[in-house]
Amino acid sequence: MDPHxxxxxxxxxxxxxxxxxxxxxxxxxxAVSQHxxxxxxxxxxxxVVRRPRGVRLTEAGEVLLRHADAVAVxxxxxxxxxxxxAQLRQGTVRLAAFPSAxxxxxxxxxxxxxxxxxxVDVRLREAEPxxxxxLLAAGEADLAVTFSHPGQEPDDHPxxxxxxxxxxxxxxxxxxxxxxxxxxxxxxxxxxxxxEKWIAGCERCAANLRRTCEEAGFVPDxxxxxxxxVVTQALxxxxxxxxxxxxxxxxxxxxxxxxxxxxxxxxPRSLHLVHxxxxxxxxxxxxxxxxxxxxxAPAPG
Amino acid sequence: MDPHxxxxxxxxxxxxxxxxxxxxxxxxxxAVSQHxxxxxxxxxxxxVVRRPRGVRLTEAGEVLLRHADAVAVxxxxxxxxxxxxAQLRQGTVRLAAFPSAxxxxxxxxxxxxxxxxxxVDVRLREAEPxxxxxLLAAGEADLAVTFSHPGQEPDDHPxxxxxxxxxxxxxxxxxxxxxxxxxxxxxxxxxxxxxEKWIAGCERCAANLRRTCEEAGFVPDxxxxxxxxVVTQALxxxxxxxxxxxxxxxxxxxxxxxxxxxxxxxxPRSLHLVHxxxxxxxxxxxxxxxxxxxxxAPAPG
DNA sequence: CCATGCCATAAGTATGGCTTGGGGGTCGCC
DNA sequence: GGCGACCCCCAAGCCATACTTATGGCATGG
Numbered sequence: 001m002d003p004h005x006x007x008x009x010x011x012x013x014x015x016x017x018x019x020x021x022x023x024x025x026x027x028x029x030x031a032v033s034q035h036x037x038x039x040x041x042x043x044x045x046x047x048v049v050r051r052p053r054g055v056r057l058t059e060a061g062e063v064l065l066r067h068a069d070a071v072a073v074x075x076x077x078x079x080x081x082x083x084x085x086a087q088l089r090q091g092t093v094r095l096a097a098f099p100s101a102x103x104x105x106x107x108x109x110x111x112x113x114x115x116x117x118x119x120v121d122v123r124l125r126e127a128e129p130x131x132x133x134x135l136l137a138a139g140e141a142d143l144a145v146t147f148s149h150p151g152q153e154p155d156d157h158p159x160x161x162x163x164x165x166x167x168x169x170x171x172x173x174x175x176x177x178x179x180x181x182x183x184x185x186x187x188x189x190x191x192x193x194x195x196e197k198w199i200a201g202c203e204r205c206a207a208n209l210r211r212t213c214e215e216a217g218f219v220p221d222x223x224x225x226x227x228x229x230v231v232t233q234a235l236x237x238x239x240x241x242x243x244x245x246x247x248x249x250x251x252x253x254x255x256x257x258x259x260x261x262x263x264x265x266x267x268p269r270s271l272h273l274v275h276x277x278x279x280x281x282x283x284x285x286x287x288x289x290x291x292x293x294x295x296x297a298p299a300p301g
Numbered sequence: 302m303d304p305h306x307x308x309x310x311x312x313x314x315x316x317x318x319x320x321x322x323x324x325x326x327x328x329x330x331x332a333v334s335q336h337x338x339x340x341x342x343x344x345x346x347x348x349v350v351r352r353p354r355g356v357r358l359t360e361a362g363e364v365l366l367r368h369a370d371a372v373a374v375x376x377x378x379x380x381x382x383x384x385x386x387a388q389l390r391q392g393t394v395r396l397a398a399f400p401s402a403x404x405x406x407x408x409x410x411x412x413x414x415x416x417x418x419x420x421v422d423v424r425l426r427e428a429e430p431x432x433x434x435x436l437l438a439a440g441e442a443d444l445a446v447t448f449s450h451p452g453q454e455p456d457d458h459p460x461x462x463x464x465x466x467x468x469x470x471x472x473x474x475x476x477x478x479x480x481x482x483x484x485x486x487x488x489x490x491x492x493x494x495x496x497e498k499w500i501a502g503c504e505r506c507a508a509n510l511r512r513t514c515e516e517a518g519f520v521p522d523x524x525x526x527x528x529x530x531v532v533t534q535a536l537x538x539x540x541x542x543x544x545x546x547x548x549x550x551x552x553x554x555x556x557x558x559x560x561x562x563x564x565x566x567x568x569p570r571s572l573h574l575v576h577x578x579x580x581x582x583x584x585x586x587x588x589x590x591x592x593x594x595x596x597x598a599p600a601p602g
Numbered sequence: 603c604c605a606t607g608c609c610a611t612a613a614g615t616a617t618g619g620c621t622t623g624g625g626g627g628t629c630g631c632c
Numbered sequence: 633g634g635c636g637a638c639c640c641c642c643a644a645g646c647c648a649t650a651c652t653t654a655t656g657g658c659a660t661g662g
Contacts, residue, residue: 001376001383003304019639031620033641044387046582049440051460052628052639056440058583059393060386067379071372075302078368082302085361086345092360139350139357158659159352281347282359320608332651334610351609353659459628 001042003071008035009047010068013061017054039064088117091284096125096132097145100168100229101271103252105295106145113291120284128202128227133157136274142285144274145292147246149208150267161277163289165296167268169247170208172261173232175239181259188263194218197241202227209244212266233258271296302343304372309336310348311369314362318355340365389418392585397426397433398446401530402572404553406596407446414592421585429503429528434458437575443586445575446593448547450509451568462578464590466597468569470548471509473562474533476540482560489564495519498542503528510545513567534559572597 011021012032022032040047047064048055057065084090097106102124110122127135129146136144137157147168156162172188174181180188190213198213198220200206206225213220223241226232229249235241237257246269250260273292279285312322313333323333341348348365349356358366385391398407403425411423428436430447437445438458448469457463473489475482481489491514499514499521501507507526514521524542527533530550536542538558547570551561574593580586 001380003308003372003376006376006379007304017639027619028621029640030622030642034619037641040582043383045383045584046579049577049579050640051440054639059585060383060583063382063386064379067375067382070375071304074368074371074375075304075307078307078365079302081364081368082344082346082361085364139352276350278347278350281341282361283346284360318608329652330609331611331653335650338610353608355608 089119092121093288094141096127096141100249109292109295149269163273165271169268176259190216197223199224199241199243390420393422394589395442397428397442401550410592410596450570464574466572470569477560491517498524500525500542500544
């Protein structure tokens, strides 16, 4: 059953004549006539009875018309649905972001996106950068917010596009009873903290800590490890160690009893938006990228 | 939304790759690729994400796939329905027949048709020939059984085909007390009945009566008129008149108290099947015509 | 590292579909 | 009643769409 012919037949039924259908289709009468003939030949049944003033549907024609109407309705619905997706009246974005971004930047971007395109739905999944990339590669996420510390080359999966999205300063976090916690004091030198006990974060953050300390001439004495920045600060507040935390995490939450101090020469981590190359063909994802960019652009640098 | 392309897309979704879809369609890979591209251009949304091992549907693709499936199901159902009609597993025939045929011939034909094609449904409507032709012309009947008396040219509507379907003898009906009622007696001469009171049937039958009597040299004294052959015979049995009735009517019903006698030279009426010219394109109607032919063929002549 | 999938693009060809130009038929109106 | 208007069909020609061939890029796996 050729669906195109089916729709031509539907037009014949609607117009009540072959010539009438041809007029509404902008064709000549024989064109429609041929389509109808092919349908009837293939079906082995007459679909219409030719009469002087037009045509009249046979029983088979009536049956076929119902199917034709159903098909036409579906085609129309398909058009509408695709248009809704294209015009951002609908759509879902599966977003993967690391925890500290999820706390502040992502909610802001989601609410911006929600203002611009109320129909677009964002589903957030918290994931550290490596896992986020794996989700993208597996097709289980559409967009990821990742970071990498200086000197850490982000592993590039094929088919994924990485876009710089600003920087996020890395800051020293001390108990507020610490001698160097005074914000009016002289700039903190990292090497002066060689004897401290350290608390390391996620794997990549721990690597960054080791590398940074090595550059300053010592090996940090890492006593604890947690990728939860609330836990990290609780430990620090109790005097169990000191650590480095990114500004995004501290913006989201700063514990009482800790002090935050910049360390000259401590390089920020860079933020990225990562998405499949063809994401700009998907309006909802493109809009989410724009919203994230707009939130990150005037952000911590 | 081009439905053909939609089905190609459905095959892509099913196969999981463009090349795979091309294989199942018996096409080359670029053919399918182009269809997909056209769909995406028209829609303004990516439908699939191209990946090294094939394609993966986007959200828009998933939405479209549901519609495509629905369309495919409908097309299949349309094929099935038309096949059922073509193979006479389904179908309806609207039959118009005059009363005496409806009583005997038509039921036999309907039961024959029912044996041959149990799925075919016949709807009978009783109608005298002129009304039956009008029903055909108006498209409210598919097939008619009609008759015409000799000398009566049946009015031919355009687009209708008339087919001879045997003859139906016209017989004299008398009260059994009538002097000429004895079946062993000499042949009845019509002119010997010039002084009788007559009962006329339907309009065309009454015309035939008048014409026949005129040929025999007299004008019949028509006292009563009814197109109901049961009523006619009731009147005759009571001695209120005599009449001419066709064999089909007498086969269906002969009243007690009447005698039936052939009249030499009294010509039979001829029976016809009438249907629209394109009826042989409609399997159910064709089958009904065959069944009626088969019942009428060895019938009264 | 080359082989083997996958996909896209560009150009050529051929099939199918639409048009043109006939003709037949019925209806309605001068 | 003839004539125009309106259906419809058929046959042949032409054009456009759709499929093919040919080529190249890219990712994966032995």
